[in-house]
Amino acid sequence: MYISNIEIKNFRGIQSLSLNLNSDINIFIGENNSGKTAIMDAIKYTLETTSFIKIEEEDFYNSENQFLIKLKFENLTDTEKSILLEYLTYEENGDINFYLTLFADKKNRNRMNYIRKEIRAGFDANISLDLDVRERIYSTYLKPLRDAEEELSSGRYSRLSHILNNFLKDDSKSTLNEDIKKFNNTIEESQKSEKYLEIIRSHLENLIFEKEENLTSKVSLSQGREEILYKGLLEKLNLEFSSMDKQGLGYQNALYIAAELLLLNQEEDISSFLIIEEPEAHLHPQLQMKFLSYIMKMLNSEFKNKIQIFITTHSPNIASKVNPGKIILSTHKNNKIEMYSLRKEETKLNEEDYIYLQKFLDITKSNMFFAKGILMVEGPSEEILIPSIAKAIGYNLEDYGVAIVNVNGVGFSRFSDIFIRSNEDSEKIKIPISVVTDLDLHRYFCDEDSNLTSVRAKKKHDGTYKTYDLKEYRAEREKSEGNVKNFISAYRSLEIDIFHSSLKDEFLKIVEDFDYSSHDTMKESYKNIKNKTDIAYFLSKQLESKIDACLKCKECDISALNSCMLSGLPKYITEAIKYSCRKDLNEE
Numbered sequence: 001m002y003i004s005n006i007e008i009k010n011f012r013g014i015q016s017l018s019l020n021l022n023s024d025i026n027i028f029i030g031e032n033n034s035g036k037t038a039i040m041d042a043i044k045y046t047l048e049t050t051s052f053i054k055i056e057e058e059d060f061y062n063s064e065n066q067f068l069i070k071l072k073f074e075n076l077t078d079t080e081k082s083i084l085l086e087y088l089t090y091e092e093n094g095d096i097n098f099y100l101t102l103f104a105d106k107k108n109r110n111r112m113n114y115i116r117k118e119i120r121a122g123f124d125a126n127i128s129l130d131l132d133v134r135e136r137i138y139s140t141y142l143k144p145l146r147d148a149e150e151e152l153s154s155g156r157y158s159r160l161s162h163i164l165n166n167f168l169k170d171d172s173k174s175t176l177n178e179d180i181k182k183f184n185n186t187i188e189e190s191q192k193s194e195k196y197l198e199i200i201r202s203h204l205e206n207l208i209f210e211k212e213e214n215l216t217s218k219v220s221l222s223q224g225r226e227e228i229l230y231k232g233l234l235e236k237l238n239l240e241f242s243s244m245d246k247q248g249l250g251y252q253n254a255l256y257i258a259a260e261l262l263l264l265n266q267e268e269d270i271s272s273f274l275i276i277e278e279p280e281a282h283l284h285p286q287l288q289m290k291f292l293s294y295i296m297k298m299l300n301s302e303f304k305n306k307i308q309i310f311i312t313t314h315s316p317n318i319a320s321k322v323n324p325g326k327i328i329l330s331t332h333k334n335n336k337i338e339m340y341s342l343r344k345e346e347t348k349l350n351e352e353d354y355i356y357l358q359k360f361l362d363i364t365k366s367n368m369f370f371a372k373g374i375l376m377v378e379g380p381s382e383e384i385l386i387p388s389i390a391k392a393i394g395y396n397l398e399d400y401g402v403a404i405v406n407v408n409g410v411g412f413s414r415f416s417d418i419f420i421r422s423n424e425d426s427e428k429i430k431i432p433i434s435v436v437t438d439l440d441l442h443r444y445f446c447d448e449d450s451n452l453t454s455v456r457a458k459k460k461h462d463g464t465y466k467t468y469d470l471k472e473y474r475a476e477r478e479k480s481e482g483n484v485k486n487f488i489s490a491y492r493s494l495e496i497d498i499f500h501s502s503l504k505d506e507f508l509k510i511v512e513d514f515d516y517s518s519h520d521t522m523k524e525s526y527k528n529i530k531n532k533t534d535i536a537y538f539l540s541k542q543l544e545s546k547i548d549a550c551l552k553c554k555e556c557d558i559s560a561l562n563s564c565m566l567s568g569l570p571k572y573i574t575e576a577i578k579y580s581c582r583k584d585l586n587e588e
Helices: 037-049 078-083 130-138 159-168 170-191 195-205 226-234 249-266 285-299 316-321 349-361 365-370 380-392 414-421 470-479 496-498 503-509 520-525 531-552 558-568 570-579
Strands: 001-013 014-021 025-030 066-074 088-090 096-109 114-119 139-142 271-277 307-313 327-335 336-341 372-378 402-406 433-437 443-446 453-460 465-469 482-487
Touching: 001 037, 001 307, 014 037, 025 037, 025 285, 025 316, 025 365, 037 066, 037 096, 037 139, 037 271, 037 307, 066 316, 088 349, 114 470, 139 249, 249 285, 285 316, 307 316, 316 365, 327 503, 349 414, 365 402, 365 520, 372 380, 372 414, 372 570, 380 402, 380 520, 380 558, 414 433, 414 482, 433 570, 465 470, 470 482, 482 570, 496 503, 496 531, 496 570, 531 558
Parallel strands: 025 307, 025 327, 139 271, 271 307, 372 402, 372 433, 433 482
Antiparallel strands: 001 014, 001 066, 066 096, 088 096, 096 114, 327 336, 443 453, 453 465
């Protein structure tokens, strides 16, 4: 079985949320303070991953007096159904599911404030759940700020002793008990020649009323309390590398994760759940990739259909390696936390698009999942120049958390459509996405004054060519959907738009023999430009030098410079920048 849906009301920063989950692995990605840890704790609290969980005042949303977390489990095996028989819900469509609901309420008794929590089963949470059944639903949790060396060290209630105690079977304890008996026999034999027992007996005879021949004493390991002794011995154990050289934090964390995975090897009748926060902690990027590859290998081999995994991460390495359909995007906009599954059923992408993304979503492009806003561009020229244009008009992209994604072509939809919901009635993802692209005229027609009137261009769906009125063509290209807006160059390409902007003089300094007497000559001149990235780099440096000079000049007004630049630079780029920097998609 697996958790197919989680419903949350008034927990931490989440006022209301219903989220569908993947049956195997769920990778929660998003900016800081977007609810990733909250949803991990919601699952952890309801499964009672740790032996003692204390609900705090801070766990309630906005000073509410009650919160609710409800987990829906689907795809139960016959064995799981038999174990959970009296707690099952029989749905109207014939499915048999299992529900767990955690309630927490603020209470007051005799002027004492306290928090009452209760975990119940059933769709309506009307069935009390026995403790032994709850303990059969096994889960393990790896916290984000972990001291791996400390966790694997000996000590009372050590994590290692807990792991081993859960992993080792009853026959191991029986074997230990037999070893204790053998050890006691050995001690008893050796004590026959020891004088201290005779001294003890002599003192004993003077402390009791009668002498008894059978009243003797001996030294031995405790018997009859094997469980306590067994636990004490486990708490004396360390787990460390056998090498004499002390290993670094990265390898210590890898060893700790490996030890935690022991718990998943137990032959249980009910599926297990693994919760890992920020597995990248102390791990080299290549080790992060290896970690995820191993997790996916486990899910496709010995743990197939036996374990469900939940991971939070800030690592673009992990984001680029995982199937995008396994990602759950977490956002925090307008003081509201929302989460969106990116699996195939819930986005505009098809199966081929997901395969394409998994092949070409590298570490740089995967930054789009962590951004507050996204600028998608055709190539390196826009990638180089747009950050400088943004600074020039007063929008530092880093300050706004905006990522630039270079798709290396015009296949924007394979990247942007993962952010568009398949159900038009669904709430759109609140991440503004600007698609910056060229007009791309295959062939054009002009009037007597050399003004463009119509274009011949390739149709998007079947690849045939059609002649469009210029306004019609532009309107077709600029169609937007959901949170994704298209911004099209006014002229043929970025370079031609730059020529018609306030950067014309700088452009002509680096582009020699550029004939701009007509559309045809500009087209030929554009074809002859070999160093487009060099042009973009040169122009970006020119822009930044103007900004730096203004900042150094006490008499200069940087806001006036921003306004001047805004009016003179290509409008489609400045509008795209402003949209991607919006904090509210509804603002104008």
